Amino acid sequence: MSWLTWRPRAPFEWTVALRFLREGRLQTLFIIAGVAVGVGVIVFMSALLAGLQGNFIQRVLSAQAHIQLLPPRAVTRPLLAAGADQRVAATVQPPQQRVRTVDQWRSVREQVQQLPQVRVVTPVAAGSALVLRGTASKAVSVSGIEPESYFRIVDLSDKIVRGSARLSSSDVLIGTELASDLAVDVGDKLRLSAASGAVMVFNISGVFDLGNKGANERSVFVPLRGAQSLLGLSGQVTSLEVTVRDVYAAEEVAQRIAADTGVEADSWIKASAQFFSAISAQTTANRAIRFFVGLSVAFGIASVLVVVVVQKSREIGILRAMGISQGQVMRVFLLQGGLLACGGGLAGCAIGGLALVAWQQFARNADGTPLFPLSFDPMLYLVALLVATVTGLLAAYAPARRAARLDPVVAIRG
Helix, strand or coil: CCCCCCCCCCCHHHHHHHHHHHHCHHHHHHHHHHHHHHHHHHHHHHHHHHHHHHHHHHHHHCCCCCEEEECCCCCCCCCECCCCCCECCCCCCCCCCCCCCCCCHHHHHHHHHCCCCEEEEEEEEEEEEEEEECCEEEEEEEEEECHHHHCCCCCHHHCEEEECCCCCCCEEEEEHHHHHHHCCCCCCEEEEEECCCCEEEEEEEEEECCCCHHHHHHEEEEEHHHHHHHHCCCCCCCEEEEEECCHHHHHHHHHHHHHHHCCEEEEHHHHCHHHHHHHHHHHHHHHHHHHHHHHHHHHHHHHHHHHHHHHCHHHHHHHHHCCCCHHHHHHHHHHHHHHHHHHHHHHHHHHHHHHHHHHHHHCECCCCCECCCCCCCHHHHHHHHHHHHHHHHHHHHHHHHHHHCCCHHHHHHC
């Protein structure tokens, strides 16, 4: 036979498996449709919840650091008499209130920055002050920052509605509500007075909107050195703001930082415990949905293949009598399960993708923008297809084993 006329022959198991699937077209179509719906639900729900969680995290953490490093808290201890375990004072009073600063903050910053999980570390000198404008005054929270590093944590330049995010030695950034209350705008002068008695005049370079009325009323940003002079901190800072590469690992990183440096480290997970619990509950619900959908797909494939085994008992018996091994019979039904699951998985990925496109097209805010961005991650589709195929193979194992154990004589007589 010439090589020009030679055609490759499909393996025996593939030929029989495809024949069984073609002969039961209606069953094949129904199970593929069932798998497709299940995989489509998994893809759609996974992408939807991932986008929802990402949106929540972005909204919560876009205006704050993942970890805040603070000085150790002062501990009040009773005064004891010398050589006796007795209190000298009848009552224990806390020490006089003062601004706490991070001791040797530059070395702490350098040490924390060396951790592989940490992205940015920036100092902040924060305190209370009064804004004076004519006869009006308003209490505000002053934050002295280094713009180059702080803007990598909280991108104020993206929240500026008027002016710019420039922060030179005499500039100040204020919120929209504070600007409205004081009737000031970009280019006006603003006088700040601190409890230390220091008074400084700044030039308004930008007006921002943090998306929160309270924050816009009381937040004021000035250069780090200006805040240190105003608050009487003499080169000290009140906190170090830290962002990490994995936001869900913030608490672990915070505990390591506290153990290594001795400072108090509060992560966003600890500070927003209820919010993190809600996110965890969503993740658990998503996993439960995927598990039960996958389980229903597995039972569907298994039930169809059990019926096929019963229907094809005589054919299986004849094949076994012709010398076909038990392993080959098993592979026939495993191939059917894998092909059903893979075909349904491909259709399900398409259904899930179309559902996501439709959601992004029709689910919109009042201003016409999408409710939240959805990411079309190719890895999600690949994993969904792989899981569906493996589920199909596992579901086909029991029917395949039953078919392989059929006695040829009994099967042919039946």
